[in-house]
Structure formats: C-alpha cells, structure tokens
Amino acid sequence: DTGVSQDPRHKITKRGQNVTFRCDPISEHNRLYWYRQTLGQGPEFLTYFQNEAQLEKSRLLSDRFSAERPKGSFSTLEIQRTEQGDSAMYLCASSLTGMATEAFFGQGTRLTVV
Amino acid sequence: KQEVTQIPAALSVPEGENLVLNCSFTDSAIYNLQWFRQDPGKGLTSLLLIQSSQREQTSGRLNASLDKSSGRSTLYIAASQPGDSATYLCAVPAGSNDYKLSFGAGTTVTVRA
Numbered sequence: 001d002t003g004v005s006q007d008p009r010h011k012i013t014k015r016g017q018n019v020t021f022r023c024d025p026i027s028e029h030n031r032l033y034w035y036r037q038t039l040g041q042g043p044e045f046l047t048y049f050q051n052e053a054q055l056e057k058s059r060l061l062s063d064r065f066s067a068e069r070p071k072g073s074f075s076t077l078e079i080q081r082t083e084q085g086d087s088a089m090y091l092c093a094s095s096l097t098g099m100a101t102e103a104f105f106g107q108g109t110r111l112t113v114v
Numbered sequence: 115k116q117e118v119t120q121i122p123a124a125l126s127v128p129e130g131e132n133l134v135l136n137c138s139f140t141d142s143a144i145y146n147l148q149w150f151r152q153d154p155g156k157g158l159t160s161l162l163l164i165q166s167s168q169r170e171q172t173s174g175r176l177n178a179s180l181d182k183s184s185g186r187s188t189l190y191i192a193a194s195q196p197g198d199s200a201t202y203l204c205a206v207p208a209g210s211n212d213y214k215l216s217f218g219a220g221t222t223v224t225v226r227a
Contacts, residue, residue, distance in 0.1 A: 041219050042219050043207070056211075
C-alpha cells in the first residue's frame with residue numbers, strides 16, 4: 001500500500017448531473033477525511049469518518065452531498081444535481097486514530113461542472 | 115475559529131538561495147502543525163509534522179520551527195533547487211478537535227535556475 005488513492009483524477013460533468021468519487025485510504029488508517037479546495041485557497045474540511053461512522057459534517061456539505069464509508073474501508077463522496085459552484089479539487093486524507101496524528105492526502109479529484 | 119495566514123502569497127528566488135516561509139495562526143492551543151507541499155493540479159504531500167511540545171523538526175534540507183505562544187511557524191528550505199518550486203501550505207487542527215485541519219492559503223514558490 002503506497003498511500004491514499006483517489007479515483008477518478010479528473011471529472012467533467014454537465015450541470016445537474018450526479019457524480020461519485022472514490023477514496024481508498026492507507027489500509028491501517030481508521031480515520032478518513034474529505035476536503036474541498038478551490039483555486040488559490042487552502043483545502044476546507046468537508047467531513048470525517050472514524051471507521052464506518054461519519055462523525056462530523058461541515059456546513060459546506062449541503063444536502064446535495066453525501067459521503068459513505070461502508071465497512072470502514074474505502075469511502076465515496078456523491079454530489080447530486082451538480083452546480084457550477086461545485087467545481088473544485090476534492091481531496092481525501094487518512095490518518096491513524098490518536099491525538100492529532102499525521103494526515104496523508106491523496107492526489108485529489110478535479111471536478112469541472114460545465 | 116482558527117485562522118491560518120501565510121505570507122507572502124508568492125515568492126521567487128534564484129537557485130541556491132535559502133527559502134523562508136511563514137505561517138501564523140490565531141488560536142495557540144494547537145496539538146501540532148503540519149507543513150505540506152502541493153504541485154500544480156496535484157494533491158498534498160506531507161513534509162513535516164511538529165508536535166506542540168516541540169520547537170523544531172528537521173528533514174533533509176527542510177527545517178520547521180514552532181512558537182506556539184506567538185502563534186507562528188517558519189519553514190526553512192536550505193539551498194533551494196528548481197524542483198522545490200511548488201505551493202507550500204501549513205495546517206493546524208482546528209479548535210478543540212484534533213483531527214480537522216485549518217489550512218492557510220499557501221505560499222507559491224518559484225526557484226529560478
């Protein structure tokens with residue numbers, strides 16, 4: 001296992017379509033996070049899983065967004081009825097459980113809504 | 115709410131010069147501070163993690179210092195190379211949570227050959 005893996009790397013979709021992204025964390029990591037990054041800004045926290053439990057969701061995560069982590073392994077982030085404002089880089093990260101452990105990020109999924 | 119600021123937003127230096135990147139944060143009650151590198155269109159690569167009890171951390175040509183009381187961290191990159199050109203981001207766990215990171219907007223570094 002060489003790191004956090006995200007798929008796809010790039011996604012272009014038409015406004016109104018649904019999209020789903022996948023993240024495979026480092027295998028022994030219990031914690032998994034999703035962040036969103038727009039051009040020229042730092043990543044912003046979206047949601048956090050401890051094993052299969054989604055423990056926190058940011059207010060940035062509207063009702064059109066849903067994330068799952070079945071069986072505490074890979075995670076999916078779905079965006080329904082995409083809008084142009086959803087265009088961004090979606091980053092997944094994982095870490096071990098413990099006080100403020102180091103977070104490791106994937107290569108991200110670049111979403112463009114046209 | 116934790117606010118993280120990185121100044122300058124961009125930096126251009128000739129090859130061989132030492133780089134000094136600054137990060138400041140408003141809430142000094144942090145567990146640790148992490149520095150990342152991001153290449154254009156790519157994800158984040160973790161460079162260094164400094165625990166709150168540490169004053170500095172070193173990895174190769176990289177050295178990061180942490181002054182919790184003043185809410186500052188500095189990343190030093192010695193003898194810069196064109197391959198060091200990237201955006202450097204610092205991040206701290208936000209508020210009472212030890213897992214949710216607050217990021218600065220980054221410093222974009224260009225090292226001229």
